Amino acid sequence: MSDVVLSRAQLAAAELPVYPGIGLADVTLVDDAELAGQALAALQAAAVIGFDSESKPTFRKGEVSTGPHLVQLATDEHAWLFPVALSANIPVLKTVLESPAILKVGFGLGNDRSVLHSRLGIALNHVIDLGEVLRGPGHRGTVGAKVAVAHYFGQKLHKSKKVGTSNWASPRLSERQLLYAANDAHVALQIYRAWLRDKAPGEAKD
16 A cells, blocks of 8 residues: 655645544443443444543643543444543443453554553553554654545544643533544544555455
8 A cells, every 4th residue: 555645735735525524423421330331332342443532731831741531432333432530431441441352543642551551550452553554664753643534535634723722621521522532533443444445455454
């Protein structure tokens, strides 16, 4: 396959249709123990899921992040958003994120492994960082979701900086936050599917 090396300038200049993303009807904010149980059952039935996390930004020099505050996990049909402040969510996240039977795929996961372990006691296991695997040999840096969506789908992924740097520790997340977070995880899974289809048949894995 060709490496995903579209530049930011090329992406900005491209006249592409907007990537539709997952809808709010297919997003669940897991804010009680019953929903946590439902989410666990759905996620354990999947062989591969999209994964991401969000943290309340830090603005002061020397300020230490207390994140992650939200963890997002998505199947092809649904996205589940887990506020880590809810104690019932931690065992579910630990079960899923540590499972060797469930492949977790996402972008820019370099920091997730350390913060999940240090702050939540979760040892992230069986993960693919798409930002690393999509760049190909000989290319510096990592590939982001925007570039990958343009490359594979010929569409533009809208990511609001204002929403991305909003308060993810808030007990009441807005609809824009819910969609932003859900699509970060869901689009990663769709890119992973496209990447597999683009690979030589002998290289593909489940």
